[in-house]
Amino acid sequence: MSTQTSTVAHDAPDPAKPGEGGADSPKGLRGHPWLTLVTVAFGVAMVALDGTIVAIANPAIQKDLGASLADVQWITNGYLLALAVSLITAGKLGDRFGHRQTFLVGVVGFAAASAAIGVAGSVSLVIAFRVLQGICGALLMPAALGLLRASFPAERLNAAIGIWGAVIGASTAAGPIVGGLLVEHVSWESVFFINVPVGALALVMGLVLLLDRRAENAPRSFDVLGIVLLSVAMFCLVWAIIKAPDWHWGDPKTLTFLAVAVLSFAGFGFWEGKAKEPLLPLSMFRSVPLTAGTVLMVLMAFGFMGGIFFVTFYLQNVNGLSPVDSGLRLLPLTAMMIVASPLAGTVITKFGPRIPLVSAMVLAAVAMFGLSTLDADSGIGITSLWFGILGLGLAPVMVGATEVIVGNAPLEHAGVAGGLQQAAMQVGGSLGTAVLGAVMASRVGSELPKKWAEAKLPPLPGKQEAALREAAEVGVAPPAPKGTPAQAAEAMKHVVHDSFISGMGLAFICAGIVAVLAAGVAVFTSRGTNDAGPSVHI
Numbered sequence: 001m002s003t004q005t006s007t008v009a010h011d012a013p014d015p016a017k018p019g020e021g022g023a024d025s026p027k028g029l030r031g032h033p034w035l036t037l038v039t040v041a042f043g044v045a046m047v048a049l050d051g052t053i054v055a056i057a058n059p060a061i062q063k064d065l066g067a068s069l070a071d072v073q074w075i076t077n078g079y080l081l082a083l084a085v086s087l088i089t090a091g092k093l094g095d096r097f098g099h100r101q102t103f104l105v106g107v108v109g110f111a112a113a114s115a116a117i118g119v120a121g122s123v124s125l126v127i128a129f130r131v132l133q134g135i136c137g138a139l140l141m142p143a144a145l146g147l148l149r150a151s152f153p154a155e156r157l158n159a160a161i162g163i164w165g166a167v168i169g170a171s172t173a174a175g176p177i178v179g180g181l182l183v184e185h186v187s188w189e190s191v192f193f194i195n196v197p198v199g200a201l202a203l204v205m206g207l208v209l210l211l212d213r214r215a216e217n218a219p220r221s222f223d224v225l226g227i228v229l230l231s232v233a234m235f236c237l238v239w240a241i242i243k244a245p246d247w248h249w250g251d252p253k254t255l256t257f258l259a260v261a262v263l264s265f266a267g268f269g270f271w272e273g274k275a276k277e278p279l280l281p282l283s284m285f286r287s288v289p290l291t292a293g294t295v296l297m298v299l300m301a302f303g304f305m306g307g308i309f310f311v312t313f314y315l316q317n318v319n320g321l322s323p324v325d326s327g328l329r330l331l332p333l334t335a336m337m338i339v340a341s342p343l344a345g346t347v348i349t350k351f352g353p354r355i356p357l358v359s360a361m362v363l364a365a366v367a368m369f370g371l372s373t374l375d376a377d378s379g380i381g382i383t384s385l386w387f388g389i390l391g392l393g394l395a396p397v398m399v400g401a402t403e404v405i406v407g408n409a410p411l412e413h414a415g416v417a418g419g420l421q422q423a424a425m426q427v428g429g430s431l432g433t434a435v436l437g438a439v440m441a442s443r444v445g446s447e448l449p450k451k452w453a454e455a456k457l458p459p460l461p462g463k464q465e466a467a468l469r470e471a472a473e474v475g476v477a478p479p480a481p482k483g484t485p486a487q488a489a490e491a492m493k494h495v496v497h498d499s500f501i502s503g504m505g506l507a508f509i510c511a512g513i514v515a516v517l518a519a520g521v522a523v524f525t526s527r528g529t530n531d532a533g534p535s536v537h538i
Contacts, residue, residue: 031211033151037160039209040144042202043107044164045171046195047137050114051429052175053182053191054079055308056323059316060188062474065123069473073437076309077238078127080430082134083141084423085234088280089227091142091419096222099146099415100212104203106140111199118189138419145406145418147210161406162345165399170338172398176312177334180327225271226279233264234427241434280416284409290417292524293404296357297424298431299518300397303368303511304390306432310440310504311371317475318376318497332384336391344396353400353525360400361519364393368512372505376497393515397522404525436507443503444472451495457488468496475500 029035058072067075094102113133120126144164152160182190240257247254272278285291315326348356367390374383402421409417448469452460460468471478477493484492 030209031151032209033148033160035209036147036151036211037163039202039205040103040147041164041167042198042205043103043110043140044144045167046107046110046198046202047141048168048171049175049178050079050133050137050192050195051305052172052308053179053194054175055312056176056179056327057183057188057191058309058312059474060183060323061123061126064188065126067123069437069441069470071123071127072474073309073433074127075123075130076433077430079130079134079137080305080426080433081234081238082131083138083426084238084430085231086135086138087142087419087423087426088230088416089419090138091146091415091417092222092279093139094143094146094415094418095413098212099143099150100206100210102415103140103143103147103210104206106136106138106143107199107202107206109136110140111196111203112136114192114195114199117192138422141422142415142418145402145421146415149406149418151211159345159349161403162349162399163342165402166338166341166345166395168341168398170341172337174334174338176330177327180323180325183323223272223275223277223279226268226275229264229268229271230279233261233268236261236264238430238434241431241438244438280420281413284413284417284420287408288524289404289526290408292521293401293408294420294424296361296397296518296521296525297401297405297421298428299514299521300361300364300394300401301425301428302432302435303364303514303518304394304432305429306434306436307368307371307508307511309433309437310507313475314374314500314504317477318500329380329383330387332388333391336388337395340392340395341399344399348396348400348403353404354523356396357400357522357525358519360393360396361515361522362393363389364397365512365515365519367393368508368515372508372512374505375501376494397518400525432511436510439507439510440503441473443506444499445469447502448472448495448499451498455491455495457491457495472496472499473503 054075058075061067061075062072065071090102090106110133113129113136117126117129117133120129145161148160148164178194179191182188182194236257240254240261243257244251244254269282272280272282311330312326315321315329316323319329321329344356344360367386370382370386370389374386401424405421405424406417409420449465468478475497477496
């Protein structure tokens, strides 16, 4: 059902003054829709780039700081979890206090947290500042969508979201290339320092160009209990999944965290139906397309972020590539996402999202199953094929699912819808990394001793066997002890690499199954039905 909501420009300049222009002026710079799009693009590009640029730096961080696999996972999961927990709340902040202000605070905080990571000297500080970085990223991402929703008229909103999605797709895909160049030629710290000048540019442009428009019936209060329940539920769920490989799934500690997560989600759902101004209005989910778009975003991110986490270790630790060469090996993925994202925006705007999204997830599934067949000797030709198909499949989903979620939400909940869209992607990525990491660890744990025995290698003491397993989970073959015959040393390396590849293959099979499920969900998507912002001349 279509809804009509008007907006109010809170810091609008006098339309009579030359060079300023009001909300309806075609010549003004402040608040102009396309300049608004360019401005928020710098902010979201910074966050999207950071989501994957760190993956290529993980091996260097691990070696430099002496981090374990669990530490490296928390560098990713801490960031993703902070985003996931904070995004919907941050979206509500934008709806309440204005998306312009929220966006600018997020930009400053994200750049500052990035600089702090670059000077941190321990893995614990890196993780802590990654969490802060995630919270600040949560402030600016839904605010960016809220600004677009309020700035563009309905007939132009789809095109704007298509371009917005293309920026995210291109930034996400460019992460491995940029990260590889920085890690190899500068340092892993530079991966984070790069956000400082980008953030400064976004801040200056935001102060000059952004105009704060809010819905007249914007929320006036906060659902504190809802925030607490959702945060507890998300933390307990992901924590249980991450710790399960060490604790085991049947362990009372794992089951306790899962139980708390389930109860918290149930309590959140119950409370949201009672709250006067809920954090996440359940009425939004009466829209089948919006619900389908949210689930689709979760499933897409699950397979992509979970899978790409292990690809970097495969390329560097198994194939022996340098960080920059690893990024170049991922170039087909990068190129296809950059090319396909704007094309997907155009196609979805013209024909609707259903057929492009179903087709895209089928392609992503094919790529995931193809990547599960890689071995230690797979050449650039076969890896380029699967990476290219994966990029072609992911780009339309990043564009189309955003349009489906935000376009089907009322304007007064634009920030919450933007937060929901981003939360779905970050939750999916966090769960994908955790679940596929658990799958990987379980397979390596079962395959390593079996292959070790088959190679007729001497048994290892308990501590050495545990250390070997931890190294094998990231594809690292530790140096053979002094005096080990060359043939035995080579056999040890093959056992470690084969165990890692077996685990990675199973993880990609799981990701492919999830992509098939996502294709089924995409059938229920459709174009946004709610009216957008004011009739702006553009």
